[in-house]
Amino acid sequence: MIPEIGHFALILALLVALVQGTFPIIGAARRNSVWMGLAVPAARAQFFLVATAFFCLAYAFASMDYSVTYVATNSNSKLPLQYRIAAVWGGHEGSLLLWAFILNVWTVAVSFFSKHLPDQLRARILGIMGLISIGFILFMLTVSNPFERLIPAAFDGRDLNPLLQDPGMVFHPPMLYMGYVGFSVAFAFAIAALIGGQLDATWARWSRPWTTLAWVFLTIGIMGGSNWAYYELGWGGWWFWDAVENASFMPWLVGTALIHSLAVTEKRGGFKAWTVLLAICAFSLSLLGTFLVRSGVLTSVHAFATDPRRGLFILMFLVVVIGGSLALFAWRAPKIGRGGMFQVVSRESFLLANNVLLAVAAISVLLGTLYPLFLDALGMGKISVGPPYFDTVFAPLMTPAVFLMGLGTLARWKKAELPELSIRLRWAFGVSLATALILPFILGHWTPMIGLGLFLAFWIFTTTVNLLINQLKSNQLSLIFKIKSIPRSWWGMVVAHLGIGFFVLGVTIVKGYESETAVKMLPGDVAHLAGFDFTFDGIKEVQGPNYLSEKGQITVSVMGKEKTHLFPEKRLYTVQNMPMTEAGISPGVFNDLYASLGEPLEGGAWSVRIYYKPMVEWIWAGCGLMAIGGLLALSDKRYRMKKRGQILAVENKGVA
């Protein structure tokens, strides 16, 4: 009964979405306030209905209703409750429902926090979000219904893919989707502005907090995914450049460009067409990512054998949404008009250069991800483009981007003086260069890549310090007052940029100084790596809720002094008969020690991989700082709600 309620709620939601996607938009064109007024109640009703559907599915999982096909294929009675809930988005149909649900969360949030917007703009934005929702709900109802019954009911479920049975999996996809789908708000703002022809600084100011919030979620989502890959896949890697990761990274790159471009549009009225194009692209890449990951074009031959209509549906949807909005862009953008002029050396041009670099980086990822597919489509054989490609492309693209980031925050709008900048940054440059040249010899060895990485990381740190000093010494007021008077968005920028510095530092050190070894170990054997002694104490059998585990214990010591223990596991998930490696990790500020079990060998020996990962945690700390920076910027008081119609004229310093 409950699944039927969910199914029915979904059908009703489709009808409501149809209303939400048509009447307000037509009403806005005809200035019919009754029709426009439908937007808000429709958005809220649709949220209620989709939430009902979502909780019905969650209930089916929680109550182990194996008469629902989707539950039977993605859950099992031995699966612990938290994973049964996470299993709601463990497969194709459920993750679509999560997508639609989150879209509605964003829509309903917009409906509450948009009272200050002009009626027409508000109606158009909600209408566009309703149109997107139609696509997803229709997709579920036609070819991917999560509520489909299985008759006769299965005796027990097929279990959730063991790779996904992890605490990270409970939070990672919702975060990632919050980010992906959150760009739909920026997209709706952009399209609404294109339709209405009103693209100005106020529009940018309204659109900015939504974009930043989506970006924060996406940053956290990617960070979680990377962290999950690190401890779950057992290879010590934290980023694999695989298609699924790339699918989330492309919108992030474009989204990062977008939040900076929005800043210029807000402050200077410039880059309007470019900002709109980025907003369209960020959301388009989110949709494309969903397509690539969900349709299975990239991964599994068998994804289609089950249902080729799915791929076709997504493709049609992409054509309508992306093609339609790009066509609208081509038609309306020429009328937008140019922003203020600026000099070659100015904050605008630094930001523009950064934008271009980020966009090119996104294109290079897109190329690397899709090119193998293109060759295949043309019948020119199978190739793969591995991490070396992305590594080679990214270092040269990001080097100028990071360098300009340091300059850009210090440069003036419109016109800056190079001599002045270079005098101000002399010592920052000197300190960074000296660090890059000297520090590696203290740490062990020097390579050009380590030098470059350290230079960039310290360039960020030193320019930030310079910026802080500059900001605080500017007048005679008390320090406390000055700190208070600086807008939060400025602090947000500083923190997020420091996050990039942490990230670059982490990547540089871990790539430069990590080491690993693979050894055959009998109980009592000792392996040596990076000054640590790893003693293999042996294996113990442990029975998990739905798996059997062989849990190893490794004692780590330095010069005979015991430091810590690692507990790598080899699990066998019994339902799918699938082995899984769980790494044993001892995390630390300056290094992680990481061990994972290979295979059992004769005589009680095991093959064991041991990794020494210096400063790897800084990578995620950096991502965390970026997200915190975004949140700080969001808490800026100029985004607090103002009465409708009132034009905000608060002049702010700095770009967040």
Add this chain to the structure above:
Amino acid sequence: MKLKARHKRFILIGIGLALIALAATLILNAFRSNMVFFYTPTQVEKGEVPKDTGFRIGGLVVPGSLKRDDDGLTVHFVITDTSKTVQVIYKGILPDLFKEGKGVVAQGKVDASGLFVASEVLAKHDENYMPPEAAEALKRARENSTSTLVVPK
């Protein structure tokens, strides 16, 4: 004054275009040198594979072919596309899902004796899934075979 502003704009656009051209060269260059081509065991047998650069092969691990050296880390196994086979040597730990009779993809080079020295072994699949390259190898072998299958050893 107006001319000067336009002039500056041209410089800006010029710098932008130069940067993009540079980036494009870089990306395409990186692309060319980092593409990993894929071959089937049949192609390896016929010698249609590059001598100096690495490539990928895919197919099924022949049941019973997996052997381990005494160090516990060097493994030997045979990959087949059901028509021809390739001997593979790999030093390292095999992925969780590596199993005899299952699809596998290996990346590496062929040495002078015709042995495939793998630097990486991938077996990212579940029961329902075969790596696309492995499936491709089987498909091609079947398209070319004239007799029913001869399964080696």
Add this chain to the structure above:
Amino acid sequence: MKRFLIPLLIFIVLVAFLGIGLNLDPREVPSPLIGKPAPIFSLARLDDPSKSMSPKDMLGKVWLFNVWASWCGACRDEHPLLVALSKTGIVPIYGMDYKDTRQDAQQWLDMGGNPYVANAFDVNGRVGIDYGVYGVPETYVIDKKGIIVFKQIGPITEEVLRDKILPLVKGLQTQ
């Protein structure tokens, strides 16, 4: 302002490729086994390990050979069709349980109904390699002389059964 059209044009090219990519339907793969004798094997039966099953036993009749497994989701989709087909008695269905456990498979047949005359039990997928099984389910139509006439990769749908398999089987039976 032609430059504003550039993003649209790039997108159109992208869609064209994605469209072609989608059409690379693995079901289109021509099987070289068609027109060839079905590979011979002899495997223990699922229900009774002491008995064996071999394609030789079926010489002289037209039969369907269905590769399945209890762990396979798509098999669940086609299963009711197979059960319905077996009830008509038009053509005998022999199965091969692929990389499975006896207990799971038996439970599956008890629950969903058993359309098979007999099942071979291919525990390690050895015979599956001979037949070029990509994954399950796959279904072969084999004629009186033991020649493979048709192969369906992926689950059988009503259309395939009605438009391809049944006409084919009827034609073969009258030969």
